[in-house]
Amino acid sequence: MLEIKNLHVEVAGQKILKGIDLTINAGEVHAIMGPNGSGKSTLSYAICGKDGYEVTEGSITYKGKNFLELEANERAAEGAFLGFQYPVEIPGVSNMNFLKTAVNSIRKYKGEDEMAPVEFLKLVRAKAAELEMDPEMLKRAVNVGFSGGEKKRNEMVQMAVLDPGFSVLDETDSGLDIDALRVVADGINRMRAPEKSILVITHYQRLLDYVVPDFVHVLADGKIVKSGDKSLAMELEKQGYGHLGIDENAA
Amino acid sequence: MTHKNHFDGSRYANDLTLAYSAPTGTDIDWLNEIRQKSMDAFVEVGLPGARVEEWKYTNLSSMNSKTYGVLEKAGELDAAIMAIIDDAYLDDIRGSKVVFIDGFYKAELSTIKGEDGLKLLSLNEYIKSQNGDAKTLLQSTHEVSSLANLNSALMTDGYVIQVKPNIKLSQPIQIIHVSGERSNLKALRNKNFIEVSENSSAQIIESFIGVDNVDNWKQDVTQIWVEKNAVLEIYQTQLQGNETIHMGETHIDVAEDADFKHYSLNIGAKNSRTEIKPTLNGLHGNVDLRGAFLGRGGNSHDVFTHMKHLVPECESDQIYRGVLDKGGKSAFQGKVYVAKDAQLTNAEQSNKNLLLDRDAEANSKPELLIYADDVKCAHGATVGELDAEALFYLKSRGLYLAAAKSLLVEAFIAEVYDDVAIPSVKEKYLGLARAWLD
Numbered sequence: 086m087l088e089i090k091n092l093h094v095e096v097a098g099q100k101i102l103k104g105i106d107l108t109i110n111a112g113e114v115h116a117i118m119g120p121n122g123s124g125k126s127t128l129s130y131a132i133c134g135k136d137g138y139e140v141t142e143g144s145i146t147y148k149g150k151n152f153l154e155l156e157a158n159e160r161a162a163e164g165a166f167l168g169f170q171y172p173v174e175i176p177g178v179s180n181m182n183f184l185k186t187a188v189n190s191i192r193k194y195k196g197e198d199e200m201a202p203v204e205f206l207k208l209v210r211a212k213a214a215e216l217e218m219d220p221e222m223l224k225r226a227v228n229v230g231f232s233g234g235e236k237k238r239n240e241m242v243q244m245a246v247l248d249p250g251f252s253v254l255d256e257t258d259s260g261l262d263i264d265a266l267r268v269v270a271d272g273i274n275r276m277r278a279p280e281k282s283i284l285v286i287t288h289y290q291r292l293l294d295y296v297v298p299d300f301v302h303v304l305a306d307g308k309i310v311k312s313g314d315k316s317l318a319m320e321l322e323k324q325g326y327g328h329l330g331i332d333e334n335a336a
Numbered sequence: 337m338t339h340k341n342h343f344d345g346s347r348y349a350n351d352l353t354l355a356y357s358a359p360t361g362t363d364i365d366w367l368n369e370i371r372q373k374s375m376d377a378f379v380e381v382g383l384p385g386a387r388v389e390e391w392k393y394t395n396l397s398s399m400n401s402k403t404y405g406v407l408e409k410a411g412e413l414d415a416a417i418m419a420i421i422d423d424a425y426l427d428d429i430r431g432s433k434v435v436f437i438d439g440f441y442k443a444e445l446s447t448i449k450g451e452d453g454l455k456l457l458s459l460n461e462y463i464k465s466q467n468g469d470a471k472t473l474l475q476s477t478h479e480v481s482s483l484a485n486l487n488s489a490l491m492t493d494g495y496v497i498q499v500k501p502n503i504k505l506s507q508p509i510q511i512i513h514v515s516g517e518r519s520n521l522k523a524l525r526n527k528n529f530i531e532v533s534e535n536s537s538a539q540i541i542e543s544f545i546g547v548d549n550v551d552n553w554k555q556d557v558t559q560i561w562v563e564k565n566a567v568l569e570i571y572q573t574q575l576q577g578n579e580t581i582h583m584g585e586t587h588i589d590v591a592e593d594a595d596f597k598h599y600s601l602n603i604g605a606k607n608s609r610t611e612i613k614p615t616l617n618g619l620h621g622n623v624d625l626r627g628a629f630l631g632r633g634g635n636s637h638d639v640f641t642h643m644k645h646l647v648p649e650c651e652s653d654q655i656y657r658g659v660l661d662k663g664g665k666s667a668f669q670g671k672v673y674v675a676k677d678a679q680l681t682n683a684e685q686s687n688k689n690l691l692l693d694r695d696a697e698a699n700s701k702p703e704l705l706i707y708a709d710d711v712k713c714a715h716g717a718t719v720g721e722l723d724a725e726a727l728f729y730l731k732s733r734g735l736y737l738a739a740a741k742s743l744l745v746e747a748f749i750a751e752v753y754d755d756v757a758i759p760s761v762k763e764k765y766l767g768l769a770r771a772w773l774d
């Protein structure tokens with residue numbers, strides 16, 4: 086489904102990713118762990134097409150499409166979703182208007198008609214309820230004045246509404262208390278389906294108790310240094326990165 | 337300070353002769369005297385040059401080689417003109433409709449709705465029907481600028497709105513100024529008066545529209561009185577043709593407990609210049625100025641405000657937003673004067689500008705002259721670009737780049753029109769901004 090081969094990425098002339106190989110098949114959940122500065126967010130941006138993240142070598146293919154030829158919005162329309170580590174505040178744009186524009190932009194890309202307003206409203210309300218988000222927040226400007234936890238929850242509402250085929254979730258669990266973590270984890274689990282895949286980036290094994298991954302990879306200094314199943318996450322939790330010969334404070 | 341050689345004084349002699357007869361159809365001695373005196377005052381100074389601080393961002397030199405003579409009468413109405421009037425007219429507004437073509441009031445296109453306590457008529461009608469009052473009114477203006485003098489000398493029409501005490505107008509008045517083909521190489525000068533008396537309130541929706549490729553000069557000077565405990569709201573939109581020079585100069589006297597709100601949106605014209613000069617001269621007066629200007633492809637927009645706090649305990653608040661795309665240019669100059677005695681003044685001013693292209697320019701110059709010591713005065717001026725992080729966030733959700741930009745620009749402007757009290761006017765502002773973006 087998603088195939089990353091020998092991916093090299095530079096940011097501002099600096100080599101950050103140094104040859105990543107990663108294949109995520111339909112139905113699979115993968116987790117990436119690694120110390121701060123190892124390149125986890127960079128990988129998520131490269132997959133989703135952020136300007137300034139220059140792919141100097143290698144390839145990213147999604148459902149047979151060469152992602153490197155597509156704009157960020159085209160990648161989203163093809164089914165990729167990025168849950169941001171730091172969701173952006175957009176003053177003056179309401180969550181509702183933002184979501185409606187997003188849904189209809191993707192429909193436009195696919196050559197479909199706009200969603201009927203009533204149907205859209207129902208969809209958004211249902212997804213907000215699933216994620217226990219106060220419907221009043223839908224009227225507010227995107228992420229403006231939201232707490233860290235509310236921002237992460239808002240990311241999950243967006244994911245649920247857009248219903249992507251592939252989601253990369255960048256530290257969606259950080260800054261959440263245990264109740265919020267459970268709500269978010271339920272949201273992620275609802276996205277699990279035989280035709281969908283998910284890449285969870287996390288610092289803590291905690292989330293992986295709720296969202297049990299099929300594979301766990303350890304990223305260090307721009308490379309995947311170890312892969313395994315969920316027991317690898319538990320091993321890291323107990324013994325730390327130093328055990329793998331990785332300097333925690335390398336970045 | 338100024339250069340009289342900026343223009344050729346003699347060429348206005350003929351204009352003055354035309355103006356003597358143009359507005360009223362009859363020569364009126366006292367009016368001709370005012371015209372002659374104003375012309376003399378103008379000739380003394382000439383057009384403001386770039387060395388005048390208030391005009392440093394506006395280059396009027398292209399006007400020197402043109403005559404922009406007085407137009408004696410309005411052009412014929414054609415389908416194109418009727419269509420743009422229809423576009424500008426808000427048909428859910430039930431108040432009077434006042435239409436000016438090429439600077440002349442057109443009774444056949446206007447609908448004046450009688451309302452108790454409201455006097456609404458063209459300046460020419462006013463002069464004809466009430467000679468004595470008209471003389472007092474025309475002499476009462478205390479303009480100081482050379483351009484205001486030129487306007488007094490050569491104006492051909494205008495409007496007079498008087499609201500008697502204790503009258504709340506039930507519907508907004510719509511005024512539509514149209515300039516057509518006939519105004520090519522002509523100047524269209526109107527002089528307007530609005531008086532909202534004690535305990536009264538009024539709303540005025542004013543549109544300036546015109547056809548493209550007509551090189552004309554539209555110049556309006558408006559004198560406003562908002563008397564004790566009165567409320568006046570003005571909603572302007574400027575969508576002149578691409579070759580028009582548009583100038584609007586408004587002086588407002590704001591009395592005790594009075595409230596004045598002025599909204600504007602500048603989109604059209606080759607050069608637009610909006611001058612708003614409120615004077616707060618009664619306790620607890622309030623002024624809100626809100627405006628946006630959108631420019632590209634040779635548009636240049638100037639907004640000049642001069643807020644004068646002469647007495648204590650008044651408030652003023654200004655919010656201006658500029659969006660400049662390729663080939664667009666703007667200048668905001670916001671002067672706030674707080675007199676020595678005007679303690680407990682609260683004066684705010686914010687001007688933010690967004691550049692959408694490298695070839696775009698925005699100038700912002702707040703100027704605070706504060707002589708009282710116990711005041712709150714805040715101002716902020718910024719020039720920036722669209723937030724790249726926000727653009728990526730929107731694109732990552734599927735928005736095309738153009739849609740993402742539109743959404744962000746719309747949000748940037750929206751604050752200006754947040755508290756517009758008339759829904760269809762608010763929708764018009766946002767709709768025009770959206771259309772400009774697309």
Ligand SMILES: Nc1ncnc2c1ncn2[C@@H]1O[C@H](COP(=O)(O)OP(=O)(O)O)[C@@H](O)[C@H]1O
Nearest residue numbers: 096097101120121122123124125126127128336
């Ligand atoms: N926009 C940027 N400009 C310059 N350096 C960057 C930028 N983004 C990331 N980096 C650098 O790239 C490295 C990896 O960062 P990141 O991908 O955010 O790591 P992680 O998400 O694993 O903490 C760090 O050394 C960081 O300083």
Ligand SMILES: [Mg+2]
Nearest residue numbers: 125126127170
């Ligand atoms: Mg990160």
